[in-house]
Amino acid sequence: xxxxxxxxxxxxxxxxxxxxxxxxxxxxxxxxxxxxxxxxxxxxxxxxxxxxxxxxxxxxxxxxxxxxxxxxxxxxxxxxxxxxxxxxxxxxxxxxxxxxxxxxxxxxxxxxxxxxxxxxxxxxxxxxxxxxxxxxxxxxxxxxxxxxxxxxxxxxxxxxxxxxxxxxxxxxxxxxxxxxxxxxxxxxxxxxxxxxxxxxxxxxxxxxxxxxxxxxxxxxxxxxxxxxxxxxxxxxxxxxxxxxxxxxxxxxxxxxxxxxxxxxxxxxxxxxxxxxxxxxxxxxxxxxxxx
Numbered sequence: 001x002x003x004x005x006x007x008x009x010x011x012x013x014x015x016x017x018x019x020x021x022x023x024x025x026x027x028x029x030x031x032x033x034x035x036x037x038x039x040x041x042x043x044x045x046x047x048x049x050x051x052x053x054x055x056x057x058x059x060x061x062x063x064x065x066x067x068x069x070x071x072x073x074x075x076x077x078x079x080x081x082x083x084x085x086x087x088x089x090x091x092x093x094x095x096x097x098x099x100x101x102x103x104x105x106x107x108x109x110x111x112x113x114x115x116x117x118x119x120x121x122x123x124x125x126x127x128x129x130x131x132x133x134x135x136x137x138x139x140x141x142x143x144x145x146x147x148x149x150x151x152x153x154x155x156x157x158x159x160x161x162x163x164x165x166x167x168x169x170x171x172x173x174x175x176x177x178x179x180x181x182x183x184x185x186x187x188x189x190x191x192x193x194x195x196x197x198x199x200x201x202x203x204x205x206x207x208x209x210x211x212x213x214x215x216x217x218x219x220x221x222x223x224x225x226x227x228x229x230x231x232x233x234x235x236x237x238x239x240x241x242x243x244x245x246x247x248x249x250x251x252x253x254x255x256x257x258x259x260x261x262x263x264x265x266x267x268x269x270x271x272x273x274x275x276x277x278x279x280x281x282x283x284x285x286x287x288x289x290x291x
Contacts, residue, residue, distance in 0.1 A: 001152025002088065003047035005182035009190055013197055026070035029077075036077035043084040043195055046074050049118070053092070054251040056113040067117035072124030075139070079128045084138045084201065086193050088185075091145035091177060091210075093119045096255020101214075103261040104143070104206040111253040122206075129204055138204040140192045142185075145210050145260055146220075149182030149283060155217070156283060159224045163237035173218035173242035177258045178210035181279035185209055191269055202268040208260040211276035218242045220276075227281055231288045 003019065010017045024035055026048055036044065050056060050066040071087050078085040092115035093108040110116045122141055129139040148154040162169055187196070188209045194201025215223075221240050228235060245254060266272050 001147065001149055001154065002182050002185065004151035005149055005186040006045055006047055006189065008183070009186045010195075013190075015195065015197075026073055027065040029073045032073040033077045033080060036081045036083065040081055041078075041083045043086065043193055044074055044078045045086040045189070045193075045195075046071055047088065049088070050114070053112065053114045053254075056117065057251045060113050060117075063113055063117045064120070067114070068120035068124060071121040072128070075125040075128035078139075079130060079137065082137045084140070084193055084195075085125065085128075086140050086142065086189050086195075087121070087125050088189070089122050089141060089143045090115065090118050091143060091258035091260055092255060093122065093143065094255055094258055096175075096257050098257055101259040101261035102208070104208055104264055111255065114252060126206075138193065138201050140189070140202075140204065141206045142189055142192065143206065143208050143260060144180050144185055145177045145258055146179040147182055147185070148179060148280075150286065151182075155179075155220065156224055156280065157287075159221050160228060160233065160284075160287065163225060163228065163235045164233070165236060167236050168239050168241060169221065169237055170241045170243045170248070171218045171221040172245055172248050173216045174244050175254055175256055175258075176214055176216050177255075178212070178214050178260055179220055179276040179280070180210045181276070181283060183282075184211060184273060184279055188265065188269070188271075188273070191271070192265070199269070207265045207268065208262050209265050210260045210262060210273065211279050212262075212273045213275050213277065214259045215276070223277060223280060224284075227277075227284050231284055233284075233288065 007019050050063040056063040094102050095109040130137045148156040190196040191199040
């Protein structure tokens, strides 16, 4: 889902690029290094991740290889050819016990396997971060949250499907975060890295990006239902029932509060993320048009 959004942004800017899928195994250090040396990229953008949060609790080795070993390999290969690196991480590196937004320097304390493997990936990436960026190679590690967008399974697409099938839905109300549209995230990432022709790369380091305004999954679902109705989606759903996390048992723990502070990104780029409600409206309009 995120890879497609990045690819779309690169294509719209007429930036030459190579997109990989199963043809490149990022957990194979030798293959990654050979690929980087053969192509001599200016930047490497890693959109790969093991994101099946519940499955990660039992598929720990697979999650570790993709979320930790793979990013480490990419960072090492990028450093070896003097390429910049963009890597994406997650709000799950925090434990969710805060009552104020997490900034980039907030202590990390992930609760589950997914968050722990993503945090290990961060550490391996940052360990390879060039000390001297005079050759243009920089590392931008971008934490984000609650992704939705075209080309992949996500909360919005799931809600639209269920709303067409059921009269009442039950959605968790005691988990709070900031939804993020993949199109906006892709634009922000390319801007931070200076890949966008109109932008200059900012300093290396960790940045948070998410669409503006916080909400709960319940509040997110309510907005999806209201906007979808206005756009003329054929829906059976007429109500959404708020439930607690305790009532909706999952294999992996979820952070109760994982709101990301985006002030560092805003200062660095002089850009503010738009509201997730506006981004949602764009995404739903695109879905409706495709229908």
